[in-house]
Amino acid sequence: MDTICAISTAQGVGAIAVVRASGPQAFAIADTLFHQESGFASLPPQQAKFAHLYDGEQLVDQVVVLKYAAPHSYTGEDMVEISCHGSLYIQKKILEMLIEGGCRMALPGEFTQRAFMNGKLDLPQAEAVGDLISSQSETSHHLAINQLQGGISKKLHLLRDSLVQVASLLELELDFSEEDVTFANREELDRLLTDIGTEAEQLAQSFKIGNLLKTGIPVAIVGKPNVGKSTLLNALLQHERAIVSQVPGTTRDTIEDTLTLGGTLFRFIDTAGLRTTSDEVEQYGIERSYEAARRAAIILYLCDNTQQSLPEILDDFHQLQQHVDTQDKHIIFIFNKIDLDQNISGGHIDMMADHYPAIAISAKNRQYIDLVEDALLDFVESHRVQDMALLTNERHYGLLTSIVQSIADARQGLAGNIPTDLLVEDIRAALTDIGTLTGAISTDDILNNIFGHFCIGK
Numbered sequence: 001m002d003t004i005c006a007i008s009t010a011q012g013v014g015a016i017a018v019v020r021a022s023g024p025q026a027f028a029i030a031d032t033l034f035h036q037e038s039g040f041a042s043l044p045p046q047q048a049k050f051a052h053l054y055d056g057e058q059l060v061d062q063v064v065v066l067k068y069a070a071p072h073s074y075t076g077e078d079m080v081e082i083s084c085h086g087s088l089y090i091q092k093k094i095l096e097m098l099i100e101g102g103c104r105m106a107l108p109g110e111f112t113q114r115a116f117m118n119g120k121l122d123l124p125q126a127e128a129v130g131d132l133i134s135s136q137s138e139t140s141h142h143l144a145i146n147q148l149q150g151g152i153s154k155k156l157h158l159l160r161d162s163l164v165q166v167a168s169l170l171e172l173e174l175d176f177s178e179e180d181v182t183f184a185n186r187e188e189l190d191r192l193l194t195d196i197g198t199e200a201e202q203l204a205q206s207f208k209i210g211n212l213l214k215t216g217i218p219v220a221i222v223g224k225p226n227v228g229k230s231t232l233l234n235a236l237l238q239h240e241r242a243i244v245s246q247v248p249g250t251t252r253d254t255i256e257d258t259l260t261l262g263g264t265l266f267r268f269i270d271t272a273g274l275r276t277t278s279d280e281v282e283q284y285g286i287e288r289s290y291e292a293a294r295r296a297a298i299i300l301y302l303c304d305n306t307q308q309s310l311p312e313i314l315d316d317f318h319q320l321q322q323h324v325d326t327q328d329k330h331i332i333f334i335f336n337k338i339d340l341d342q343n344i345s346g347g348h349i350d351m352m353a354d355h356y357p358a359i360a361i362s363a364k365n366r367q368y369i370d371l372v373e374d375a376l377l378d379f380v381e382s383h384r385v386q387d388m389a390l391l392t393n394e395r396h397y398g399l400l401t402s403i404v405q406s407i408a409d410a411r412q413g414l415a416g417n418i419p420t421d422l423l424v425e426d427i428r429a430a431l432t433d434i435g436t437l438t439g440a441i442s443t444d445d446i447l448n449n450i451f452g453h454f455c456i457g458k
Contacts, residue, residue, distance in 0.1 A: 001077075002031060004110055005103035007091050008457035009132060013073060014086035019094045020457065021103055022079040022111060027067065029101035030080040033094070034065070045069030053082070055097060075111050076118030109454025116439060123439030123450070124152045127393055129326050130454050131214065138263030140214045143392055147262075151389035152396065153438060155203055159403070160434045161198045166410075167427045173420045190414055197407040203391060204400040209383040210390030211397075212297050216265035219376065220293045223302035224316060225273025228336040231363040232302060233257070233270040236372065241270075254292050261379045269296065274320060290323040298330045298379055300372070305335045305360065310351055330379050333358040334372065339365050365394075395450075399437045406430035 005024025009016070018415060020032060027041075033245075034040040038051040048066040052059055061365040066085040073079040099105065099292050107113075116126045124263045128147035146152075212218075221229045233241050233255065241257050255270040269292040272285030293299055301320070313333075320326070333352050339362040352358040357375055361368040391397050410426035435441035 003103050004114075005095060005098040005110070006106040006107035006207045006228070007095060008081075008111075009086075012086075013088060016085045017091045019082045019084065019091060020079065021098055021109065022073070022075045022077045022106075022114060023103070024076045024078060025102055025453045029098060029103055030065070030082070032101045033097055034084075034121060037240060040065060040067075042065050046072060046162060053084070053094065055093065060093055060097075061085055061087075071118065071120075074120070075114040076120045077114060084148075090123070095403060098150075101155045106456055107451075108456050109451030109458060112454060112458055113438050115450040116447075122150075122153050123437070123442065124156070124393070124396065125150060125400035126439070127395075128451060129458065130301065131392065131458065133455070135214075136216070137265040138256075139262050140265065142263075143214055143390060146389055147392070150335070152391065153202075155199070155389055156434055156438055159196060159200055159203075160431065160438075162192065162199075163407075163427055163431050166192055167424060167431065170420050170424045170427065178310050186417075190411060193407055193414065196364045197404060200404045200407060203389075204397060204404055206389075207391035207394075207397040208424065210392040211394075213264060213380070213387070213390065214392040216267040217298060217376075217380070218269065218292075219298040220269045220289075220296035221300045221302060222289060222293050222320065223273065224304070224308075227302045229273070229302050230255070230270050232300070232334070232336065232361075232372075233268055234323040235363045235366045235369050236268060237424055245373075254288050261373050262378050262380065264377070274316070290320075293320065293324040294340060296329065298332065298376065299324075299326065300332050301335055301356075302334045302336055305337045306341045331356045332372070332375050335360045336363050338362050339367065340380045396437055400435045403430045403433045406433070 001023055003021060003025040005019065005021040008018045008020045030377050031041050033053050033055075034051050035054055039049065040051060043049050043065070046069070048064050051063055051065050053063050053065075061084045066081045066083075068074070068079040068081075070077045070079075082094060084094060095105075112121070112126050112129050115121050116123060121129070125148050129142050131144035132141070132148060135144050169189065220231050222234055223229055231260055237257055241255065254272070259266050259268060259269055270281065271289035271292050274286055274289060277283055277286070301317060303316075308316070333347065333356050335358065338360045349358040349360055357378075359368065359371045359375060361372060363369070391400065406429040407428045410423055410430075413423050414424060432441060436446070
């Protein structure tokens with residue numbers, strides 16, 4: 001096994017940087033960077049030491065060096081971390097010295113891949129390391145930490161154990177097929193498979209909200225021209241992100257920005273006003289608005305409190321529904337401009353209450369913007385899972401969908417009284433997918449695809 005090295009901190013100048021080496025020769029190679037009196041060779045594992053790092057007789061830097069002895073390290077191998085000053089020259093120089101001493105440059109994600117290969121992490125936990133590094137909000141951080149601590153893996157192991165129980169009963173029947181002995185009661189098997197299928201389906205379905213919470217919940221601000229969409233975006237962000245004008249059609253393309261509310265990242269999309277137009281550029285912007293609404297999980301449908309009657313508002317909304325399937329969208333009606341006429345909105349909200357959440361605001365004066373924020377957070381709370389064990393990874397979702405299908409096929413076969421060996425094949429297929437998901441079954445192509453997306457040094 002090669003000894004690898006890389007800079008583990010982000011590229012650029014900083015107060016400090018960390019250069020890391022891992023592998024069977026990590027201690028011996030690192031020792032060549034220090035004079036004998038530094039005491040590196042005698043430094044006990046899991047301890048740090050302040051030392052002077054030399055290139056021959058030339059002092060390179062004053063560093064803190066830390067030794068990790070296998071298997072008690074991130075990678076499970078002997079490992080050295082050198083914390084140096086964050087000069088680009090110093091970082092590069094230490095890396096060059098390690099390579100001259102016998103290290104090779106690490107591939108992207110190779111430290112974490114070695115942790116996986118050495119049994120320090122399973123595959124979902126290893127993938128969670130990448131999610132943790134890229135987390136942008138408290139919620140996405142919690143999801144990554146839960147997965148890193150084995151939240152998803154525990155659920156998968158329970159599924160696997162239950163499927164192994166079913167497979168064992170069926171395999172016994174195959175072993176004694178000539179004896180005409182039935183070890184598994186068919187009704188009991190169906191009950192077991194139903195329970196397993198329900199658990200797998202629930203975990204697979206958690207991907208929809210889990211992925212949204214991880215990447216940021218897309219929120220489209222939609223409505224007719226000049227109802228205050230850009231003003232609402234600016235009010236939510238508390239800075240002038242979008243141009244505001246009294247001229248209808250000012251926004252001709254989507255404008256996107258992010259905001260963290262209650263620890264959750266929201267991705268707001270201000271859209272062009274929806275209307276019939278002969279202007280080709282504006283029409284293109286309107287088509288982009290429809291596309292933004294299709295991608296959104298939440299649609300803030302903004303209305304002008306002073307210019308539109310409720311039947312007109314609903315008619316305009318039904319026009320939107322001709323272009324966007326709103327069945328799986330969370331719709332919030334917002335009646336804007338109550339600073340001009342507060343009486344109208346009260347009746348509108350009362351009549352809308354049975355259909356959609358409705359709020360009356362003044363985006364211009366930032367009046368009741370907190371109610372909009374509360375409505376957005378209500379969406380998150382309504383989908384929150386107590387243990388935060390939600391799927392956030394497309395690879396996991398694809399494999400779990402296949403697992404659900406294999407279990408459904410087994411149940412269908414059970415009902416049709418198909419031969420036991422065919423039932424076993426469906427169960428084996430589900431077990432193979434679980435093994436691929438956890439990394440118990442893996443190929444170089446799978447591992448390279450996963451770890452290739454990591455940064456070098458992690």
